[in-house]
Amino acid sequence: MSKTSIPVRILRFYAEGFRSMTIGKTLWMIILIKLFVMFAILKAFFLPSFLGKFGSPSDKQEYVAGELVDRAAPAEE
DSSP states (O other): OOOSOHHHHHHHHHHHHHHTOSHHHHHHHHHHHHHHIIIIIHHHHHSOOGGGGOOSHHHHHHHHHHHHHHHHSOOOO
16 A cells, blocks of 8 residues: 555546546636636626725725615615
8 A cells, every 4th residue: 555645646646537538638628718718708898896996995895885785675665
């Protein structure tokens, strides 16, 4: 039995498995590209920073607190 630690054995297991992949490397590359598109590009276009217009942390805090209270309160007519 080997005297190496469990984390080292796990790391070697996954490294050897990745080295012996053929189509798996291509699939992992597709997954990484999709994650990059989802988190980097889509965030830049569809999730604007609403808090960027406030200068101080207290202004940001007041804005967030106000939005939470306004959205949680039922609409009264």
